Amino acid sequence: MMAGMLLDTVVTASADLAATRSRKAKIAILAETLRAAPVSELASAVAFLTGAPTQGRIGTGWRTLVDLETPPADTPSLTLGEVDAALGAIAAAGGTGSVARRATALTELFGRATKDEQRFLVRLLTGELRQGALEGVMVDAIAAAAAVQADVVRRALMLSGSLAATASAAMSGGTDALTRFRIKLGRPVRPMLASPAESLAEAITELPSAIVEYKMDGARIQVHREGDEVHVYTRTLREITGQVGELVALVRAMPCESVVLDGETLALTDEGRPRPFQETMARFGSTRDEQVRALLLRPYFFDCLHLDGVDLLDAPLRERNEALRSVAGEHVIPGEIDPVDASALLDSALAAGHEGVMVKALDSVYAAGRRGRAWLKVKPVHTLDLVVLAAEWGHGRRTGYLSNLHLGARDPDGGPPIMVGKTFKGLTDELLTWQTERLxxxxxxxxxxxxxxxxxxxxxxxxxGAQTSTRYPGGAALRFARVVRYRPDKDPADADTIDAVRGLLRG
Structure with missing residues (x-):
């Protein structure tokens, strides 16, 4: 029987990952570690290496962890299985005396950890190891470790929603096991994403046979229906079924037995124009605010991934669009296939208060993430989704508020976000107050x-736009940046990359 993998092995691998900028080197480090992990501990190895416990948040605060004064062990002895079991017990602790039980369990765990392992555990449990970009590197590492094609791993991950499950399938059954993943009703599929285009003319030239649709300023949703059972998920695959009863009723009334739809939802004014994005997002949380709960959401669907027992992921968009129109009716997003005048459609979208248009290749299949450029987004202004790294205390009327934001772009090779600029513009008093508390x-x-x-x-x-800069490590800096809004529907893994920033460099 294979002995458990030592936590020290993962700690060493994590340090090696942080010490290199080379994507090739990162993949090699991860692949070697995955090959050495016992099947029973593979999920823990994948989770720890990508910066999160298998349990997610375990309910232990940062202050509790940094205040632990437990003498470290002299030599490594903790296995991944033992760490995972201890974290599971801590996460499950509840009721009277749970704080004391968690503290005792943490003290016991940290008492068996070496100094380096203690540091690793603190960073793991406080989220400081979590780097969404590393997930893409992990996909390539799983492929290397199992000697399978990376595209097969990506597709399995899109359908399973779990890196650990994908890794287990790859390491135990290779390509055959990975290709057995199918759409499972009630299990969300990772969403396909769009890449930016400089202009509508560029997008139409790049994708000459395409559908052009409104790009709405709403929140991404994915709905699943099987019989009368309906589930609604956000862009990050969080279930919000209980908060959006009107969407559930609408999908339940569609002329089908089973369906998976991709789309947007937003709250509208009485005049039919989109309300601010924050008002739509407020409906996704648990709230007692009657005004928020009274806001009705209107869905606009733009893709159909499954209909009445048939998976459509691998069908071209042209066929998926036909299925969509057959089931979603008036709730299909406004758009035209190969429009005679795409600029008129863009003008009408902007006039209605939306962001712009999407241009999508009619022969494209559905693939999670931004693989290739089958979907292009066209907006009249440049926007980027960036990660907040720090904030500076304000002056004058902003004294006492965290104001000037330090902004980072995602490193596609799995490193920490790369700083590309600062801004204090666009922050309302309400946003300043929230930002100061949240940060x-x-x-x-x-x-x-x-x-x-x-x-x-x-x-x-x-x-x-952007300009070349020696001030920031990515060699690029933002020009005249201002805050539009925070994006609670997105994780750091969804942020734009340093390559997207460099793509805006003049000349």
């Missing part, structure tokens, strides 16, 4: 003027 909740460290935070929050930034 201090995810604080890592501070100096006299700057509060550095864990890279958890994504903010949408409008800008005039």
């Amino acid at each position: 201090q909740q995810i604080e890592r460290e501070r100096s006299d003027w700057v509060v550095h935070v864990r890279p958890e929050l994504v903010v949408e930034i409008e800008l005039d």
